Amino acid sequence: xxxxxxxxxxxxxxxxxxxxxxxxxxxxxxxxxxxxxxxxxxxxxxxxxxxxxxxxxxxxxxxxxxxxxxxxxxxxxxxxxxxxxxxxxxxxxxxxxxxxxxxxxxxxxxxxxxxxxxxxxxxxxxxxxxxxxxxxxxxxxxxxxxxxxxxxxxxxxxxxxxxxxxxxxxxxxxxxxxxxxxxxxxxxxxxxxxxxxxxxxxxxx
Amino acid sequence: xxxxxxxxxxxxxxxxxxxxxxxxxxxxxxxxxxxxxxxxxxxxxxxxxxxxxxxxxxxxxxxxxxxxxxxxxxxxxxxxxxxxxxxxxxxxxxxxxxxxxxxxxxxxxxxxxxxxxxxxxxxxxxxxxxxxxxxxxxxxxxxxxxxxxxxxxxxxxxxxxxxxxxxxxxxxxxxxxxxxxxxxxxxxxxxxxxxxxxxxxxxxxxxxxxxxxxxxxxxxxxxxxxxxxxxxxxxxxxxxxxxxxxxxxxxxxxxxxxxxxxxxxxxxxxxxxxxxxxxxxxxxxxxxxxxxxxxxxxxxxxxxxxxxxxxxxxxxxxxxxxxxxxxxxxxxxxxxxxxxxxxxxxxxxxxxxxxxxxxxxxxxxxxxxxxxxxxxxxxxxxxxxxxxxxxxxxxxxxxxxxxxxxxxxx
Numbered sequence: 001x002x003x004x005x006x007x008x009x010x011x012x013x014x015x016x017x018x019x020x021x022x023x024x025x026x027x028x029x030x031x032x033x034x035x036x037x038x039x040x041x042x043x044x045x046x047x048x049x050x051x052x053x054x055x056x057x058x059x060x061x062x063x064x065x066x067x068x069x070x071x072x073x074x075x076x077x078x079x080x081x082x083x084x085x086x087x088x089x090x091x092x093x094x095x096x097x098x099x100x101x102x103x104x105x106x107x108x109x110x111x112x113x114x115x116x117x118x119x120x121x122x123x124x125x126x127x128x129x130x131x132x133x134x135x136x137x138x139x140x141x142x143x144x145x146x147x148x149x150x151x152x153x154x155x156x157x158x159x160x161x162x163x164x165x166x167x168x169x170x171x172x173x174x175x176x177x178x179x180x181x182x183x184x185x186x187x188x189x190x191x192x193x194x195x196x197x198x199x200x201x202x203x204x205x
Numbered sequence: 206x207x208x209x210x211x212x213x214x215x216x217x218x219x220x221x222x223x224x225x226x227x228x229x230x231x232x233x234x235x236x237x238x239x240x241x242x243x244x245x246x247x248x249x250x251x252x253x254x255x256x257x258x259x260x261x262x263x264x265x266x267x268x269x270x271x272x273x274x275x276x277x278x279x280x281x282x283x284x285x286x287x288x289x290x291x292x293x294x295x296x297x298x299x300x301x302x303x304x305x306x307x308x309x310x311x312x313x314x315x316x317x318x319x320x321x322x323x324x325x326x327x328x329x330x331x332x333x334x335x336x337x338x339x340x341x342x343x344x345x346x347x348x349x350x351x352x353x354x355x356x357x358x359x360x361x362x363x364x365x366x367x368x369x370x371x372x373x374x375x376x377x378x379x380x381x382x383x384x385x386x387x388x389x390x391x392x393x394x395x396x397x398x399x400x401x402x403x404x405x406x407x408x409x410x411x412x413x414x415x416x417x418x419x420x421x422x423x424x425x426x427x428x429x430x431x432x433x434x435x436x437x438x439x440x441x442x443x444x445x446x447x448x449x450x451x452x453x454x455x456x457x458x459x460x461x462x463x464x465x466x467x468x469x470x471x472x473x474x475x476x477x478x479x480x481x482x483x484x485x486x487x488x489x490x491x492x493x494x495x496x497x498x499x500x501x502x503x504x505x506x507x508x509x510x511x512x513x514x515x516x517x518x519x520x521x522x523x524x525x526x527x528x529x530x531x532x533x534x535x536x537x538x539x540x541x542x543x544x545x546x547x548x549x550x551x552x553x554x555x556x557x558x559x560x561x562x563x564x565x566x567x568x569x570x571x572x573x574x575x576x577x578x579x580x581x582x583x584x585x586x587x588x589x590x591x592x593x594x595x596x597x598x599x600x601x602x603x604x605x606x607x608x609x610x611x612x613x614x615x
Contacts, residue, residue, distance in 0.1 A: 023546040024308060050451075051438050052551065052582075053560055055575040070562065072549050072577075076435075076449070079456045081549060105438030108585040116272075131265035131614060140273055147277050 002026055002080040014038060025081040032096045035086050039071070040102050048073035048082055054099070054109035056117045058143045066091040067119055071099070088119060098124035116141035230258060233596070237266045241344065241600045244610030246584070252596060260591035260599075262584060267614035275574035279540025280306050280380050283574070288374040290576065290612040293336050294329035294555045295375045296365070301552035303378035304459055305561040309548040310541065312381050312512045316503040319461040321383055324395070324498045325368070326460075326552075327491040331402070332361045333555035334442075334484045334491075337607040341481055342413055344604030345422045350409045357405050360398055367391055380541045381516030382508025392499050399492045406488055413481070423477040427590055427602035430475060437586040440579050441557025443606060446483045447475030453553035465497045477605035484607070514542040540569020556580050556609060576615050580608035 007026060011017055016034050020027040030038050042048040053072040059065060067088040074081050088094035098121035099106040110121040111130040118139035121127055129136060133155040138145055148169035154160040155167075236247035245266035251259035271290070275283050287302045288295035300322045307314065314322075339354035362372040367388055369375040377384050413419050429439065434447040444451055452469040454462040470486035472479030508516050517536040522529040545567045551560040557579025564573040583606050591599060 021546075024548045024550075027547075049435055052440075052558065053549070053562060053575065053577040055562060055577075057564055057573050070575075072560070072562065076451055083547075083549065103438070104436045104589075105582060105585060108581065112581075129265075131268040133265070140270060145273075147273060 002075075002078050002082070014041075020083075020085055022083075025083055027083040027085065029085045029087065032086050032089055035084070036097045036099060036102065038084070039073075039099050042073060042082065043102060046075065047077040048075045050074040050076060051099070051103035051105045051109075052081075054106050054113065056113045056119055056141075058117060058141065060143050063091075067094040067117060069096050069113065069119060093120070094118070095120040095122055097122050098127075100124055115139070118142065229253075235599070237263070241603055242610075243340065243603065243608065246603075246608075246610055246613075248587070248591075248599070250591070250596075250599075255595045255597070257591050257594050257596060257599065260587055262587050264581075264584075264610075265614055267610045269615065271615040272574055272576060275571055277570070279569045280543065280571065281536070281541060283571075284378060285374065285376045288376055290578065290615065291333070291554060291556055291559070291580070291609045292373070292611045293609055294333040295373070296325040296369075296377055297329040297333075297552065297554045298559060299375060299378040300326050300460065301550070301554060301559045302561060303380055304552060305548060305550040305563055306380045306541070306543060307509075307515075308550050309546055309563055309565060310380070310512070310515055310543045312509050312515050314382060314509045315506050316461065317505045318382050318507045318509070320498050320501075320503055321387060321507060322378070322460045323462060323465070324495060325377065327494045327498075328361060328364065328395070330491045330555045331488050332358050332365075333607075334488045335361075337555070338409060338413075338481065338484055338488075341477075341601075341604040341607070342409075342419070344600045345419055347413060347416065347419060350412045353405055353409050353412070357402060364391070364395055364398060367394070379508070379516060381512045385519075386507045392502060395495065396499050399495050402492055403489065406485065410485060414485070420478065422598075422601050423481065423605065425474070426477045426594065426598050427605060428474055428476040429586065429590065433586065433589070434475065437589075438582040439557070439586060440582065441554065442483045442487060443480055443557065443583050445470065446472035446479040448473055453551055453558055457551070459550075459552060464501075465494050467491075467494050477601050480605040480607070512541075516541070536569075542569060543567070543571075551577070554579060556607060556612065557583055559612075576612075578612040578615060580610070580613040581615075584608055584613060 007019070010028070011019065014034070016031050017038070018029040020029050050073065051071065052074050054069065056067055056069045058067060065087045069086040069088065071084040071086070072081055073084070086096050088096055096119065098110055100110060101123070108130060110124055111128060113119055114121060114127055115129040115131050116139060128134060132140070135155060137152060138150060146169070149167070150169060152167045154165050160166065231252045233250045233252050234247065235250065236242040237245040242248070247263040247266065249261040249263060250257055271286050274286060284299055284302065287298040290298045335354040335358050339351035342350035365375055366372045368391060369377045369384065429443070429447045431448050434444050434449060440451070448471055450469060450471055455469055467490045470483045470490070472483050513532055514536070517533045518529045523533045543565045545565050547562070547564045549560060549562045551558040558577070559579055560577030562575040562577065563571055566572045590602065594602065
């Protein structure tokens with residue numbers, strides 16, 4: 001059962017754990033260097049053997065801890081989810097240990113998290129990009145990355161040589177339309193995120 | 206008498222045989238545009254003769270950055286994007302997304318709304334499994350069952366069109382309710398469809414279930430053990446075919462699924478044939494659920510009336526009442542107001558557990574929305590599953606995993 005006793009025994013056993021504010025399921029914070037041991041314990045002793053999801057949050061460029069890796073585990077016995085937050089200690093070069101040797105499912109999730117956030121998973125057997133192409137230089141889900149994208153060379157060099165094509169940012173004039181949600185009524189009208197350029201007028205950069 | 210000698214030209218095959226060494230491997234690239242890969246999956250394989258020795262799936266050809274897009278629009282604006290995840294069951298995605306946001310916002314929808322959602326989810330499941338079985342037969346070389354299943358899907362699409370206005374991209378749910386109530390006389394038509402569907406399923410079964418060629422191609426092929434399936438985070442019919450009893454409709458009931466009686470089919474061997482059998486049985490169980498929903502269809506409202514900051518009221522109220530007009534304006538411009546916090550919700554979709562991890566900092570726009578796509582997780586086992594099989598088995602394995610790249614790549 002996932003009750004107070006269970007939580008207390010976990011916190012007693014692992015002094016490095018901290019309870020986080022929870023809205024739906026038990027949420028624990030675990031330091032990066034202990035996460036592998038803790039995950040192995042959860043899998044072997046507490047039947048949380050299904051790693052359903054592994055992802056990350058970018059708390060923003062100015063946040064004290066910029067990146068957190070978030071795991072969701074499911075127990076077939078308890079029929080309950082458990083969430084583990086792993087704050088990345090270094091904001092500039094975020095790195096956490098890989099869980100792919102404990103949960104093979106983590107392999108692709110970690111590749112995706114690396115691809116989107118640039119978080120390194122030490123000990124991962126094959127940490128390549130999975131959704132973007134290998135030469136792609138940016139990490140698109142970081143908060144400073146613009147929604148439209150950034151100019152990059154076309155991944156196929158031979159095609160680029162003949163056609164001179166590259167990967168252009170998407171025009172934002174068609175939306176999505178979002179209200180800033182604050183300020184005067186005339187300013188909080190829904191508008192596209194970047195109205196500085198269209199298909200007709202060139203982007204000032 | 207003089208003898209003449211003649212040079213014999215050795216053909217290509219002979220030349221290759223002469224230089225062939227025991228360990229020579231061939232690299233074969235399947236996809237990204239190939240009928241086997243059901244979309245734009247690319248497999249980079251290494252073959253020893255006909256035997257697969259290595260398989261490296263390459264994803265991302267359909268990557269649209271849905272998670273980035275979600276961070277830049279209000280909650281309701283993202284509903285159409287969920288259609289395009291698993292585009293074979295858009296209604297089920299709509300419902301899963303709405304339930305996630307409602308869970309964080311603490312909104313409870315009335316029984317009629319729950320019943321509508323269960324109904325459309327099960328119809329989406331039937332639609333998705335019909336396609337899954339049809340193309341699986343086709344992958345194994347049987348063309349005819351596909352025609353039967355597609356005839357039935359066409360009828361379902363007509364019903365979806367009556368309900369939502371669209372055959373394919375339905376965008377039916379809103380946070381706190383659904384876009385509109387069910388049309389008059391629609392439920393009897395759904396029931397009529399359900400009455401004639403078992404006969405069509407029987408026809409498909411007659412063509413496939415005891416078909417010697419189909420059995421030879423699927424039995425014992427692509428077997429996933431219980432332990433493997435759990436380790437790789439496989440969910441849905443693929444997990445149940447391996448003998449793991451996990452159905453979120455039973456284990457973590459949502460949207461009133463606990464009121465309905467149905468069985469969860471479980472496989473034993475986890476091979477391609479078991480996955481096919483599980484899907485066939487799930488269609489039959491879905492029919493039972495739909496009939497139960499229709500038999501006890503609740504009256505009342507089809508949206509959460511109390512959620513003034515979440516659900517925009519119906520049009521006729523907006524046009525006549527000042528308060529509703531303001532309410533509508535605020536929700537359209539600033540989005541449904543969701544409190545800060547984080548939530549993870551998974552729904553049992555036709556392809557597996559579709560999860561949304563939502564982080565809110567308040568307001569009408571999500572701070573982070575992670576989509577846990579079942580197809581992505583189900584495909585991750587390919588690297589381990591494919592080696593050791595023949596090249597011709599790869600079509601059957603891919604067909605039986607029943608994945609959708611729109612959801613896998615997001």
